[in-house]
Each structure stands twice: as structure tokens, then as C-alpha cells.
Amino acid sequence: MYHYSDFDRAFLATRNAQFRAQVARRISGELTEEEFKPLRLMNGVYLQLHAYMLRVAIPYGTLGSAQMRALADLAETYDKGYGHFTTRQNIQYNWPKLGDIPDMLDDLARVGLHAIQTSGNTIRNVTADHFAGAAADELADPRPIAELIRQWSTDHPEFQFLPRKFKVAVTGSPEDRAVTAAHDIGLRIVARDGALGYQVLVGGGLGRTPMIGKIIKDFLPEADLLPYLEAVVSVWNSLGRRDNKYKARIKITVHEHGLEEIARRVEERFALIRPTFSGIDQALLADIRAQFAPPAFRAAPLAPYEVAYAADPIFRAWADTNLARHKRADHAIVTVSLKAHGETPGDASATQMRLLADLAARFGYDALRISHEQNVILPHVARADLPALHAALKAQGLATANIGLLSDIIACPGMDYCALATARSIPVAQELAQHFDALKLEHDIGPLKLKISGCINACGHHHVGHIGILGLDRAGVESYQITLGGDHGTDLALGSRTGPGFSYEEIVPAIERILRCYLALRESRAESFLEAFRRLGLAPFKAALYEPDAKAKELVHAAE
């Protein structure tokens, strides 16, 4: 992983000292809230419902054990003993005091972490495939360019006051695990004529007006990456709608001007600025790449894994759901679920974080990842070590075998914390997980992506959930809208709304009706919910939802 240079350390120290002085001036009354707010947002400090919140970037989701320990220390020293991993590979602390935040930032700087540009109208934390550097299907590790983009975008003088926030995601695998088409810019590493380059998508995003990113450049040569990105952001910076925050994102700019016109302007701008990139960026990239060299993998026998897999049904269930194929046959990618039934999706206690740090150091070449699905990944574990790893995880409630299943829910903080939320999402996630666990239906239902947002901004990615839930405030009452058939994968798809929403008390039974309908109508266990939805369409599920006593029964009987 990337290690800070002297330049990086000096930059961060200066920046943190500046913010410390800004906080002091706010506390002394020299700065008004109006003056202070944009400054604190650029440093990741929000004021939420019950307290301040500090959002710390975990660039492209990559951490070492020392960094994870520092996150645990922060949770204990300045917060209430836990942190919340978000859907953008950040961690949020829910209870810091304003006066403590400069100390928190200094503690983070010691391990090469920061909260810069995790908020505000800037280029945000660059996200990446959480299996980067480990996945069997990967063309190239996307993290070196993610780091290059982090360095280029951090404090970029032209891009500190953009029309709105701007999000970039990168993947180096044909299977898109980074939801690149739902970002302002999505970058996919592709090969052409033996050379690697980038497919560039622009104008994707969820939120109030969900749109799927469009390909603006099918193949961008490696050396053109930064000037091309700069051209795109620059064109949007001039054209973007600062008059209306709901129309300010680049997806609306692309929609209003058309992809062709945007592409033409980008090419024009690119031609102008390309010569100013002398090649220093490429020299820097080569240096960054060297720091992302794969660890010295040790060859390990498969037998200990195979023995445990055959003998221990609990280990087997976990291995079946939580392991993914590593590029080496004697290793596996381990997803540690932060979704124990009834717990808050994405929350980890300081004790759990320390255990994960220890296990990464002991079994995982010191590597950890945070996924946008709010889980922790140990990207490189020898299969021989998996039984011992599983036993250690189990002791701290971290061995839930539910990755990719119903209870592996993405949920935003919702109205339990967030000042923008219109309804709660965490307790809905908790109740759904517990309800289906009690019914013992989760494994029978099989692969399912359930995603919950507590407002229209869609931090919980509800549009791309197989089942999406959106919490709204309808005349002073929490109301939950359901969408079906979304897909967060390579062929990104937006779900269709079923109809009127359901109250807080009604939402869990409503989801049960949808899933019982699926169980009754699927062709076999091999047909997933999403596949069944694509075959059947919205109608039977809608009937099950809104006319549970009539039409659905009829349909179910007909199918039987």
C-alpha cells in the first residue's frame, strides 16, 4: 500500500494546523457558523442530529493494521467505542466534540489518514473495487491510479468550489464491484491491442435523479488519464448549474447538454491542457505502482482447509458465503460481515477493529479493505489459515455467514444520526435481518441485495438493490417506498417502484410478502430473486404487496 512521503506528511501537518486554528477561531467567536461551515466540511466535519460527526476517508478502501488500530483508538479516546463504515469506503465517528476534532486529525495523520474532501463541493474520496489486487478476474490493480487521483484532486486549486460534490470510482476487473456506473466518473481498466487503458464513464449517480453513467471515452491511453479527468471536471465546473443544487451534479449537465456536446468540449479542453502535463504524473504513478506490489505470497497446502470444510458445518457455511476466489488457488479473499443479525450494518467496535488488525497482521499480509457494502475484507489469506481465522472471528461476533444474502444489507445512518434523513433506516435493517433469521428463510431465499436509504439522496444505494427501500416523511409519518429489480453489478440497473409506500410497522411484513411470492413462483432454487423478477416482471410482486389476499394467492396457486 501507499506510504506517505515527506511531502505528504508536511502537507497534512500544515493542513491540520490550519484547521486547528479555524476551529479555535470558531470557538472564540471570531468566525461565524456561516464562515466556518465550508471550512469544516472540507475537513469532513458535519453537524448531525445529536452531535458532530467526523468522516474519515479510507482511500480506495485500503488499510493496514496500524491504521485500523488507530481507527479503534480514535473510537475509544474521542467517541463512544465504535465507528461506522459507510457506503463510500469512509468511516464515521458519531459523537466527537468540536474541540477534540483537531487532535483526532493529528492522530490520523500519524498513520497516514485524513478527512480532507470527505464532504463539501469537492472531488470526494476515490473509491475502488474492494477485492483490488486480489481478485482472480483482475486485469490490473486499480489502486495505483486511485492514489494518483487522490493526490491530484487533494487541494486541487481549480476544484475546491465545484458546483456540487464529485465522486470517482475505479475498477480493474471486468466484474464491476465498485458500482462505477453510479459515479460522476467511473473508470474501468481495459485492454486494447496488448496495452492497458481506461474506459471512462461520465454522469452516473443515484440520489434524487438516478442516472446510469455513459461511456464518454471507450479507450483512454494510460498517460492521458489525469489531463482527461481534469478536462472533464473543468468543463463541468464551467457549465454546472450553480443556480440549483438539485441540477448541479454532472449527470444533469450531461443530460441537459447531451453526451456528444460534453465530449466535444472535453476534447477541446483536453487538447489545450494535455501539453502542460510534462510526464511528472507518470513518473509519480510508476513510483506509486511500486508501492502496490503484491505481497510475497507463501505457498500453503490446501489440506487444513479441506479437512475443516468437510468436518465443521459452521465453518463450511461461512466458507460458502464469505469467501471469494483469489488469484492464487491456495489463497482466498475473506469478507468479514459487519451485519450480524440485529446489529447496525457497518458498525464495528474498537475491540472488533483491533481484532481485525491483529488477524490481518497474523494471517493477511497486513492488508485490510473496507467495502462499499459496509463489510471488512481480508484480501489475502492462505486457505490453510482459514479455520484458525474463522475461530478467532467467531469469538468476537464477526463470523456471520451471510455475505450476499438478505441480511447483508446496506443501510445509511438514516434518521438515527443524519440531519438530512427523512426516516430511519438502521432499525428497518435490524428488524428485517432478525425477522428472516427467525423464520430461517435467509438461505432458502439465496442471493439477495437489499439496500435501504433514509432519504432521497440514496446513500444506501436503494435504486440498485434487488429490493430497495427508501424512507420518506409523508405528512409527519415515516413511509417506506419499495423498488424492485435494481442491480449494482456490471450491468447497472435501476429498480422500479412498486407503488404507494408502507409505514414503519408495515415494511417488514411487506418485504416478507414479496419474498414469499418469489419462493412460490421461482422455477427452482437456482433461479435467484433478481432472475425471477426479470422473468416475471413487477406484476406478481405488486399483487402480493397490495392485494395479498386475492390476486397473489391466485398467482401462487396457478404456479403450484
Place this chain on the structure above:
Amino acid sequence: MTPSLITANALLEGDVVYLTAHGHWARTMAEAEVFTDEAVAEERLFSVNPAEVVGAYLMPVSLTDGAPSPVHFREAFRTRGPSNRFHGKQAEGY
């Protein structure tokens, strides 16, 4: 006007506070001054000291025997804290 009180978040702690009749910021809603005259409420809101709190606003309440309670569920959550963890006001004895 609908009976209302003035609420905000404290500058240093960020927690929820309510303006009392003595001009102090209290941690519980029960101590808040309830306004029924719009002009008085607006005047008090205008004179809030921006060095102590952030984002002060008028919040409608319903009155039972003179005691205010929130009209909107968001305000009810603000009097307690999050529902997933026993943190915030509910844990601090307010």
C-alpha cells in the same frame, strides 16, 4: 401560532439544546420557553447568540397541561438519541 420553542445544537458538544425563558440553553425540552406569540418568538430567535449554538430554529410543539412535546418524529428522536444504540440524551439521564 402553533405553540413553539427554540431549539439548536450546542457549539462545542453538538448536542440538542432548547432556549429557556432565562435565555440559557437547556439540555431538556421540559425547560424550554414555549412561545404562542409569533412576533415574540421571531424576536427571540433573531437575538440568539451565534457564539453558543448552531442552527437555531422554531420548533412546533403540542402542550399537555402546559408541558411541551414534539409534534414531528424527528424532534422526538432529537429528545432521545439514536434508536439502535443507547446513546445520547436517553443515556445521559435527560
